[in-house]
Amino acid sequence: MNPCRIVTCLCLFLVLSSARFIPLAAQPINLQRAVMLVSPSVPMPMRQTAPQLLSEEIAKRTGITLNNVANWPHNKPITIAFVLSSDKELLGVSIPVKVEKDRPDVKPEGFRVLSEVNAKGSTLWIIGADARGILFGTGWLLRNLNMATKQLEIPAPIDVASAPAYPIRGHQLGYRTTANSYDAWTVAQFDQYFRELAIFGTNAIEGIPFHEEEKPSPHFKIPAPEMRIKMSEICQKYDLDYWVWTPATFALTDVAKRKAELDLHESFYKACPRLDHIFVPGGDPGDNHPKEVMPFLKDLHTLLIKYHPKAKIWLSLQGFSVEQIDFFYDYLAQNKPDWLAGVVHGPSSPPLAETRYRLPKQYQIRQYPDITHNVRCEFPVERWDQAYALTLGREAPNPRPYFYAKAQAVAAPFTDGFVSYSDGCHDDVNKVVWSMRGWGPDMSIHEILKEYGRFFFGPTLDEATADGIAALEQNWQGPLAENGGVETTFAYWKKLETNNPGLHTNWRWQLFLLRAYYDTYTRRRQLYEQGLEKKANALLARADVKNQGTVMTQALDVINQADKKPASPELRSKIETLCADLFASIGLQTSVPKYKAKGYERGCLLDFVDYPLNNRWWLADEITKVKSLKTKEEQLARLKKIGVWETPGKGSFYDDVSSVSKGPRVKTISDDATDIAWWKDGFSRARLSSQTFQRSPALDYDNLDPGARYVIRVVGFGEALLRVDGKRLEPIQYNREADTVKEWIVPLVATQDGRISVTFDQPEESHLNWRQNSRISDIWLLKETSKDQ
Incomplete structure (x- = not known):
């Protein structure tokens, strides 16, 4: 939806009312x-x-x-x-x-x-x-x-x-500790949710029967094995397909473990009143070669059809090497297994178009889209503001209807449908959009959201809900400080909240209100706290040998006003209340200590609601380091460098590589969602810019002085294989440790036309976990006169 239209709708709503227009020609049936x-x-x-x-x-x-x-x-x-x-x-x-x-x-x-x-x-x-x-x-x-x-x-x-366009339209709802809400549900709540998903076109539910955490969730209402059978019963009641996701996380060459696994499966199959599909991922998790996986799947099918004669077996190629993928297709060509229904396409699978091309036509393709996460995932929020990434995290309430409609439209034609990955109720709107567009790919997103609002909130709130959800999605677009629509969206939902007190216990309503309050609180904090940091940096930049001790104290006092006199405490209090309401209404665990969430990545936005949006933690640690330097001159030089970190002076440039607001010259975005670090359970004291990064960014500079010498400075970790206008440069300083500096002199010939392009070759690090990959967080182009800064 056009942002201008959203703002117009919001303003009209505030001025007029939420009355629903019904054409005069429509004669209602009572x-x-x-x-x-x-x-x-x-x-x-x-x-x-x-x-x-x-x-x-x-x-x-x-x-x-x-x-x-x-x-x-x-x-x-x-x-x-x-x-x-x-x-x-x-x-x-x-x-x-x-x-x-x-x-x-x-x-x-x-x-x-x-x-x-x-x-x-x-x-x-x-x-x-x-x-x-x-x-x-x-x-x-x-x-x-x-x-x-x-x-x-x-x-x-x-x-x-x-009639539906795609025959498979489902969602994974794992009753497991990892989930941020499902593990707290009763049988009745699962029944109601299955029903509501069916009302919006869902025809399949996927459970997770085995291989769960050793320690059961403190929120379980009944034991997990019992609930998974209940889920099968609910699927039978609503005539929904019951899928199960069950990886082989042990070596299939281990005869004893293989037999135990088959016995476990058979016991589960026998207990389920309904079971339609078994999905075994090749990887994520799992590390078996398909020469072992395929016979195992065949044995599973033999057991499965004893109790569910029409049930089917599926496999994903996630994590398979080129050789393993070729083996799989050769196996199909030679054996033509009729026990295999098809292939599931998920993150780290081979390209979807390639899969459809190579897979024989008798086999189906089911997509496994991640609609639940915001970062470190299949569909990260592009150019997500750093403030959101560090506070809302992976599993915040995330209605993204217009984005996911586009993502689904790209992939769906290659598939027979989808069963999404979901770890909680926070992505409820996304589930509805995927199900409805799986039914009718041309359905209007606005109309889908109107039906959502009409059914869950009442007939007078259909248009209001549709525009309000669209506005929440727009809250995440572009630099947060520049997004004045966040305040408009807040006023809109605040008015809806005031006018509809009867919805205060509705968990979907609570989710939307939480996002409206949280987004606004975060924006106000960001503006306030970064304003304080600018004042503190100005003090540090003006320090001299005589007053530097006093300046350090003053700078810390200024920047720490964020804690002593926080912004908008009334919004902070409301967020706390809404999180309590959501835990009571739907079991949403927004905190580890307060609501016993599995971990801080599992939707714990309450634990990060006050996470610094300026560098006050980092500055406090840096000043401690400064005080340990041997001479006052060394101390002063470091203070000044801190003070002008983001303001290197006239004719010089600074970019925070993964900050949408502080990286104006960066052309690239991360496409693998690993540009938001997750150190110390999200409570890192590192400089904010170093917690967001790219592996191989590209930047364009113009309006350069043809007669000046420039130096490129980079802060990051590991390698940084820099090119200027396509030519590799040799560094004059090259430190690989975290948050250390690398520097290159830019040849004068490169700047003669007043512009340069800076790129980085990506080092070969496929053997490393992404957390150990090289990364780049800060880049300066320093005019020679400002090099000493």
Whole structure:
């Protein structure tokens, strides 16, 4: 959505109201006295599930209870009739199905919702191609009903038919310690969430049955093995496919462990009332060659079909080498295994287009997108402001509907659908967008968000919700200090909060409010704290031998005002309250010490709500080091270098490589999400710029003085193989330790046209974990006159 349109919508909302416009031509059907009639041809358990789902969701929102009837009523109320598209009539009444070629409601999972006036009164038909068609037709109705206290209606006439574009539309919901909320859920909460996902087009749920942490979550309501069987039962109730993700994390050549693993699987298969797909990742985790993996999968399939004859086996090629990938395709060509359903494509898999090209057509491809993380992930937030990256972290509430719609559109045509990776309820909007666009790739994101708002918050909040979620996504675009829309978004959600007090216990509402408050608090802190740092740096830059001791004390006193007189304490207090509310309502663990989250990366934004957004921790440590230097001259030189770190003087330039606000000359972005460090559980005292980095940045400089000599200075870790205008330069200073300096003299011939391009070759470090890879965090182009600074 165009940011200008969002701001306009927000302003209009603040000035006007949240009233929903209904076209005059739409004549609503009043369903307050409706009854439900189900064809006996609808298979069990959907014959019971669909009317129960419809009745219960309506009752929650309206206080109106719809009852089932066994025959057409005599007093001619409106009847909601559930039938299959193969039915010709329902208890003597013909079903008014239009004769159309290639009808959506006869395709798998397709449905038609149709209003009709007939001899029995008014009928609202929900016609499904199969049991799932009934489920998704019911979901469409719930998303489009106007429901409020003692109000239940829908615009008429209705004739909507639809079928999904992709057959696999699911989400992984692991009941495990790693999750930031699922581990705290009851069976009833899982049932409700499965239901809500189904209402928005989801047809698959993936669990994680084995290989979990030795220590169970302190939040478990029932033991994990028991819950995973309950999840299977819920899938059976809603006719959802039950997948399980289960890596082989031991050497498959170990005969004893292999047999124990097969026995474990068989026991689980036998206990599950429903089980449709087994997904074994080749890597991440796992480190077995496919020559061992493929026979193991075949043995799994033999056990699986004993209890679930139609169930299927899947494999991902994650982490496989070129040789291992070739082996896999050779195996398919030679053996043509009919027990393998297809390949799962996830992070570190071979390119999707290559996979589709090489994979024989009889095998499907299922995408495994990471929709839950913000950094260090498959789809990092591009150019995410440093302040967000260091406070919100990996698993903050992250509605990114417009981004994920684009990401899905790129990959989906190569696939048969997806089951996403999710580690908590914080990505709820993303799940809905993926499911709905998996159903209809051309669906309007704005309309999807309107349906989300209408169903979860009420009919008067559909437009408001759609624009409010879009505004939250825009909060993460560009430099935070320059994004005045953050304050507008906050005012928007604050007004919604004030006008809708009845939603204060709704966990989805709480998530949006938390983001609105947190984003605003972070922006205000950033402006305030970095303002303090500029004042402290100015003091240090003006120090001299006589007053440097006093200046150090004064600089620390100024920069530490961030702790002594913090910005917006009322927002800080509200964030604390919302985190408590979310733990109570949905088990969201935003803190390790307070809510016993598994770890600080698991959505613990409350633990980082006050993490410094200036360099006061680093400055305190540096001043301690300065005081240990032998001479006052050395001390003074270091103080001045600190003072002008980001302001090297006229004609010189500084770039914080991965800061969207302080790296104006940087052209590149990290495409592997490893540019935000995670040291000391996120509580590093290192300079903020060194916690964000790239491996091989590229920068362009112009308006240079052709007659001046320039030096390039770099701070980082490991190697920095620098080129200027494509030519490698030899360094005059080259330190590989963390946060040390490297320098190169720029040849005069390079600056004669007033511009240079700076690039870095990426060193060969494939054998290293990303945390040990070389990195570059700060770059200066220093005019010779300012070199001593």
